[in-house]
Amino acid sequence: EGKPLKDRISELTLIQNAGGYMAEWKERENGGFVIEEFNCPISQVANVYQEACECELQLFQSLLQAPVKRTECLAKHGQKCTYIVERPAK
Numbered sequence: 103e104g105k106p107l108k109d110r111i112s113e114l115t116l117i118q119n120a121g122g123y124m125a126e127w128k129e130r131e132n133g134g135f136v137i138e139e140f141n142c143p144i145s146q147v148a149n150v151y152q153e154a155c156e157c158e159l160q161l162f163q164s165l166l167q168a169p170v171k172r173t174e175c176l177a178k179h180g181q182k183c184t185y186i187v188e189r190p191a192k
Contacts, residue, residue: 107189110166111135123183130186137162139176139183148177159185 105113111127115137118125122143128136148154155177162170162185169188174180 107166107168107187108135111137111187114162114165133189135187137185137187139185142176142183145176152177155183158183162187 108129115125115127118137118139122141124140126138126140130136142148144154155172155175159170159172166187168190171186171188172183173186174182174184176183
């Protein structure tokens with residue numbers, strides 16, 4: 103809390119990597135960010151219960167205090183989980 107959005111995203115990515123998600127993030131040209139997860143350690147649960155994916159999305163929104171949208175999902179036959187993070191409106 104109290105850190106710039108970029109720092110919160112970096113910290114979240116480190117936490118996800120420690121959990122086995124093989125996550126990366128990058129800044130977009132429009133000032134937003136992309137978080138990509140190339141592995142899902144809970145895939146057996148997520149493939150059956152999509153609620154797990156929704157919980158992750160809600161967690162990201164809460165932790166980052168920013169709008170987050172998932173555009174690709176491993177549990178829905180995607181190549182990775184991709185999250186678009188927008189800067190909050192001032």
